[in-house]
Amino acid sequence: MRKLMWYLMAWLLAGVVIAALLVTMANISWGAGLGFAIPVSLIYGFVAASAFYVCRSLPFEKRQFLLTLVIFGGASLLSGLMWLLLCYAWNYLAQAIRHSFLYGADTDSNLTVNLIVITQPMSVMLFVAGCGFYLLSILVHDVLIALDNMRLADRRAAESRVQARDAELQVLRTQINPHFLFNSLNSISALTSIDPIAARTMTLELAQFFRQTLALSEKEQIPLTDEISLCRHFLAIEKIRFGKKLQSDIQVSDTAQTALIPPMLLQPCIENAIKHGIRDLTEGGTITLRAMTRGDWLHVTIENPVDINPSTTVGNGLGLKNSQQRLRSLYGEKARISWTRNTEFFIVEIAIPLSIVNL
Amino acid sequence: MNPINVLIVDDEELARCLIREYLRAHPDIVIVGEAEHGLDAVKQINALNPDLIFLDIQMPKLTGLEVLELTGRQAGVIFTTAYDQYALKAFDLHAIDYLLKPFSQTRFDEALAQARKSIAQLVNPQATAIQQLLSVPGKLLDRILIRDRTQVHVIPVDKMEYVEAQDDYISIVSDAKSYLKTQSLSELEAQLDPKKFVRVHRSYLINIEQLKSIERSTKDSHVAIMRSGKQIPISRTGYERIRQIM
Numbered sequence: 001m002r003k004l005m006w007y008l009m010a011w012l013l014a015g016v017v018i019a020a021l022l023v024t025m026a027n028i029s030w031g032a033g034l035g036f037a038i039p040v041s042l043i044y045g046f047v048a049a050s051a052f053y054v055c056r057s058l059p060f061e062k063r064q065f066l067l068t069l070v071i072f073g074g075a076s077l078l079s080g081l082m083w084l085l086l087c088y089a090w091n092y093l094a095q096a097i098r099h100s101f102l103y104g105a106d107t108d109s110n111l112t113v114n115l116i117v118i119t120q121p122m123s124v125m126l127f128v129a130g131c132g133f134y135l136l137s138i139l140v141h142d143v144l145i146a147l148d149n150m151r152l153a154d155r156r157a158a159e160s161r162v163q164a165r166d167a168e169l170q171v172l173r174t175q176i177n178p179h180f181l182f183n184s185l186n187s188i189s190a191l192t193s194i195d196p197i198a199a200r201t202m203t204l205e206l207a208q209f210f211r212q213t214l215a216l217s218e219k220e221q222i223p224l225t226d227e228i229s230l231c232r233h234f235l236a237i238e239k240i241r242f243g244k245k246l247q248s249d250i251q252v253s254d255t256a257q258t259a260l261i262p263p264m265l266l267q268p269c270i271e272n273a274i275k276h277g278i279r280d281l282t283e284g285g286t287i288t289l290r291a292m293t294r295g296d297w298l299h300v301t302i303e304n305p306v307d308i309n310p311s312t313t314v315g316n317g318l319g320l321k322n323s324q325q326r327l328r329s330l331y332g333e334k335a336r337i338s339w340t341r342n343t344e345f346f347i348v349e350i351a352i353p354l355s356i357v358n359l
Numbered sequence: 360m361n362p363i364n365v366l367i368v369d370d371e372e373l374a375r376c377l378i379r380e381y382l383r384a385h386p387d388i389v390i391v392g393e394a395e396h397g398l399d400a401v402k403q404i405n406a407l408n409p410d411l412i413f414l415d416i417q418m419p420k421l422t423g424l425e426v427l428e429l430t431g432r433q434a435g436v437i438f439t440t441a442y443d444q445y446a447l448k449a450f451d452l453h454a455i456d457y458l459l460k461p462f463s464q465t466r467f468d469e470a471l472a473q474a475r476k477s478i479a480q481l482v483n484p485q486a487t488a489i490q491q492l493l494s495v496p497g498k499l500l501d502r503i504l505i506r507d508r509t510q511v512h513v514i515p516v517d518k519m520e521y522v523e524a525q526d527d528y529i530s531i532v533s534d535a536k537s538y539l540k541t542q543s544l545s546e547l548e549a550q551l552d553p554k555k556f557v558r559v560h561r562s563y564l565i566n567i568e569q570l571k572s573i574e575r576s577t578k579d580s581h582v583a584i585m586r587s588g589k590q591i592p593i594s595r596t597g598y599e600r601i602r603q604i605m
Contacts, residue, residue, distance in 0.1 A: 179417070182441035183371070186460035190377035243372050279370065280419040282396065307419075 008045060014133055015041030021125065028116050036115050040090045044083050044130065048137035051075070055141045076134040083130025084123060091115050163329035177271070181206075187241045202240045209233040216263040223357045224291055224298070225257045231270050231289070238274055245284025246274065253292040256300075258357045262330055266300065268319050269348050273304035277346055280307040293354055300350040308343055320348065327352070363478065364391045366409040368400040368426070369439065370418050374460070378413050378439075381467045397421025398511055404430045411474050413458075416440040421504070421511070424493065429506050433489045435478055437470050455488050500550045503531060505538045512538055516551060520569045520585055524562040535587065557604060559583055559597035567604065 015038035022033040054075050058068065095115040118126070184206055191199035212230045216222050228250060235248050266289070273287045285305035292299055320339055327335040331353060339348045365388050369375050375393050382388050391407050394400035397420040404412065404426070414436055416423040423438060424446070438457035440446055450457045456470050503519065505512040520532045524544040531538045548558055558564050569586050573593065576582040581593040583601075593601065 178442040182460050183374075186377065186441060186462075187371065187373040189461040190373040190380070193380060194373075194376060241371055241373060280396075 007049075008042065011041045011045035011048075012038065014045075015039075018126075018129060021129070022116065022122070025125065026116065026119065026122055032116050035094060036087075036091060039094070040083070040086050041133075043090075044079075044086060044133065047079055047082055047086075048134050050079075051134065051137040051141045052145070055138060055145055060146070072135070072138055076131045076138070079134040080127050080131035083133070084127045087126050088118070091118060160329045160332075164326070180271070183241060184237055191240075198240060202237060205233050205236045205240075209237060213264070213267075219263055221260040221355075222263045223257065224252065224259045224261055224300075227261060227263065227266050228252055228289075228291070230264075231267050234267055234270060235287075242274070242278070242284070245281070246278050247284065247286040248289070249286055250289045251291070252289075255293040256291040256298055259291075259293060259298040259352075260355045260357055261298070261300075261352060262326060265323060265326075265350070266302065268323065269302045272319055273302060273346070277304035277306045281305060296354050298350075298352045298354045300352075302348045302350075304346050305344055306341065306346045362387050362389045363411055363475070364389055364407065364409045366390075366392045366394065366400070366403055366407060366412045368394040368397075368403075368412060368418070368423070369415040370395050371415075374415065374439070377461075378467075381464050384464070384468070385471065397423070397426050400426045401429050401506075401511060402509075404432055409435070410478050411435045411437065413437050413439055416443050416446050421513070425504055427489060428493050429504050429511060433487075435474065436489065437474055449492050455492060499552050503540070503547075505531065505540050507538070514538065516556075517566075517568065519556075519566050520587060521566060521589070521591060522547060522564040532589075554604060557597070557601050559591060559593045559601055561594060563591050563597075565591055567601075573601070 016034070018037035018041060019030065019033035022028055022037065023030055054071065058071060092115075098115065184202065188199050188202050188206075191202060209230065212226075212233065216226060216230060232250070235246070239246050239248075270287060270289070278285050278287065288301075288303045290299075290301045320337065324337050327337055327350075334353050336351045337348065339346065341347075365382065367375050367378050367390060369378070379390065382390065388411075391409055392403045394403050397418050399420075400412075400414070400418075400423075401421065403409075412432070412435060414423040414426065416438055417440065418426075421429070423440075427433070427436065436455075438446070438450065438455065439460060439462075440457060441460040447457070447459075449455075456473050458467060458470055501516055503514045503516060505514065514531060514533045518533045520534075522532070522544060523530045525539075528539050528541045529544050529547060531540060544558070544562065544564055548556065548564055551564075555567050556564055557567060565583055565585070570583055571586045572584045574582050574584060576592075579595070581598050583591040583593050585591065
């Protein structure tokens with residue numbers, strides 16, 4: 001409502017400007033000038049509101065000089081023409097109204113047919129003014145749309161920050177996996193009498209793993225190599241638990257080492273690979289992790305064998321969906337995590353826009 | 360006194376080692392076997408009929424609870440688990456003994472003493488407790504276990520197309536194969552998600568997700584057409600039920 005008021009005020013002002021021009025150019029009375037210009041301007045205001053759609057149909061990122069010129073120019077020329085017609089029409093109508101108002105229905109009187117006399121230069125001036133007003137309207141709408149977009153983008157950014165924070169909390173909650181901790185402690189308890197050195201190694205690995213988890217999860221992004229080291233600690237512990245059933249093969253290309261990723265992105269994948277893959281296989285298997293850069297992308301693939309009969313509790317994919325949500329809130333549509341399962345393997349593929357740590 | 364035969368079931372070698380070590384203090388106990396996963400456990404329980412089983416809950420292939428369900432074993436069980444909120448609550452509720460990993464020799468001995476007592480008794484208090492535990496109401500099944508002589512079939516409930524009641528047993532149809540199980544249809548119905556499985560007829564329970572369409576067969580009777588093409592009669596009350604869900 002307030003917006004509309006402002007809009008009408010602006011057009012009122014335009015009307016006054018036109019009236020002033022007419023008064024100085026054609027030497028007509030202020031009364032006639034205002035009476036002519038203001039209603040026309042106000043009506044034209046509604047026509048010019050169409051500029052909003054013109055602007056929106058041509059978003060900033062799609063604007064090419066020529067195309068923009070043709071569309072905006074065409075729209076304003078057309079509107080200018082409409083404005084001129086409007087002027088003529090009102091000029092006639094206003095006089096008719098005035099006439100009937102002043103003299104009743106007496107149409108015989110031979111007064112002027114029009115409110116003011118529109119000469120040719122005046123027509124040109126009016127046409128130019130109409131076009132100009134329309135162009136001005138386009139400009140104003142453009143600015144308003146841009147401001148609106150900015151506000152929207154701001155809000156989206158704030159929303160995604162909140163989402164990212166939620167996802168982080170979720171990660172923190174899941175990473176303190178009680179199962180993993182208690183089972184590891186049970187293994188240590190068993191090892192103390194069988195193999196005290198292994199018990200100590202496992203204790204140290206466990207401590208390292210938790211320390212790194214805490215340190216890394218505070219950060220927004222970490223170099224891939226840090227996450228890999230975390231995964232290695234995790235695997236070392238799980239290898240003590242599961243023995244030779246669990247094998248791993250990790251290969252990270254040199255360029256990928258320093259690529260930045262959100263913390264705790266890969267470790268849960270490794271954990272899943274064990275929980276829903278290797279653990280079910282009587283013979284065990286190898287978890288393969290490959291990380292490399294290709295163009296502007298970091299690609300990570302994690303692959304693990306699975307039981308051919310998917311009879312066991314196949315994961316519900318919640319962990320992966322969580323990672324997906326996390327990537328979306330951090331990178332928008334630019335990052336991707338996908339997973340496929342065929343009869344023998346479960347494969348997770350991650351692609352993240354490449355950004356390198358500055359050392 | 361007769362020696363007590365023990366079976367250790369755990370998928371982690373070290374966890375089994377620990378139990379072996381703790382058992383060394385009890386010379387009257389003979390370890391007759393060890394199982395690495397649920398299916399192996401089922402086989403060994405059937406073959407060896409041990410007096411006592413140390414049973415891990417979270418295991419590949421089959422969980423500890425499913426092992427009990429399949430073997431019908433109801434006594435002489437000590438559960439071991441690292442962390443399983445659901446199971447722990449259920450155990451506490453039914454006063455079933457369990458060992459929480461990591462556990463001490465003292466705690467282990469206590470559980471063992473308890474088990475000895477119940478093994479010596481002819482009437483086992485644990486039996487009813489385990490029976491109750493396995494039929495805990497309110498917990499929805501996500502897979503169905505079917506024992507077929509030496510084999511065990513595990514059918515995810517989502518893959519189940521329909522179940523038909525036949526005399527004393529039910530026939531479960533999944534992936535174009537049918538399996539027989541001794542259970543009543545109502546019993547199974549109670550364990551399944553009522554939003555996904557509907558009793559459309561006295562003798563039929565169908566999976567809504569496998570339903571293709573419902574057609575009118577006569578003036579006031581309907582028939583369910585499944586995705587596989589199978590037609591299943593719908594009773595009047597069944598029609599009401601299915602309409603409420605859809």
